[in-house]
Amino acid sequence: MKVHDVSVGLHPGMYVYPGDPEFSLIRMKTGDAFISSLSLGTHTGTHIDAPAHYFENGIPVDKLALENLITSAEVVTPPLMPTRNCTAVLFKNAAPLSLETAKQLLLADIKTVGCDTPSIGDDDVHRFLLENGIIIIEMLDLSNILDGVYRMIALPLKIEGADASPARVVLVEDRV
Template sequence: MQFFDVTRQLGEDTLVYPGDPIPRMIREDAGDSLLTEVHLGTHTGTHIDAPAHYLKNGATVDTIPLPLLIGPARVIDLCRVRGAITPADLSGRCEGAERLLIKTWFSGEDAFDPGYPALSVEAARYLTENGIICVGMDAPSIEAYDGDGSVHRHLLERDVVVLELLDLTGVPEGEYTMIALPLRLRGLDGSPARVVLCEKPKSGGIS
């Protein structure tokens, strides 16, 4: 059984969205132990957006139900797409899935690019119409850099879990089991998360 850690390493050189806090790790040698003071934003590195990120009275990250964060997930490869991801790009790719992770050309990039791939509003609607309960991307945001929040609001108003800044490098298209666990930050709008995929065992006996 193969595991894929699709979490970006979190350090002082981690890619951040413009305006977000720059991560800082202040190490202290206490003699018989090491201690580190960590400064970062709730949307630093691979992270989960809670509804409260865009909805003032929305659910906070510590209240997201675990069944949304753990379960079957499908990875699709849209590395060929440049610009906005549309319903045509998703057509026939997400039917029957509950959790969808979208691999794009941005996986493995380590510098911010305002032209990163993102969902169009129409694509977000397509996903919710097809029963998606969790959607993740390897881009800094699921919404275009010049977006007005409509993509986020459409998904979060419907309690769809949003994962951003995954690293799907080396992960083939296919069906997996996903575990995506945020820090249990009480009352906050998001959290860095560790996201792991496990290949589903092949069906059939040994010949």
């Protein structure tokens, strides 16, 4: 079994979406131990968008169905589309998704879609995916991942009521 960490590292000065809060980490000594103060936006680094990102009464990140985040995922490089019987697809080196592609994913019964870019697509694509219950994962690092099927584990922090959350995402390859 091989495990691939496909999350981007969090560090001061890292890329954040224009207008989002900058990442900061302040380490402090308290007696004999150290603690850190962390400040970041919910869309910092590799993150998971919930319907609450676009809809006032949308499902928040802490209420997402975890079975759609721990599932089989197919990594594909466009213009290819998913061909395997997976509930998640991760697009590598992809341009923003079109609304037409988002509709094809819904018809294919995809529950989670991810990309290695800061945004899966424009506002219309986000709204379409999220209103149809398709979870979005953005800012993956798929640079060392071959196209194929993996077991994906993508867990957001349990931030009650949040629109999104940073996440640690791994792909498990069962080939020996």
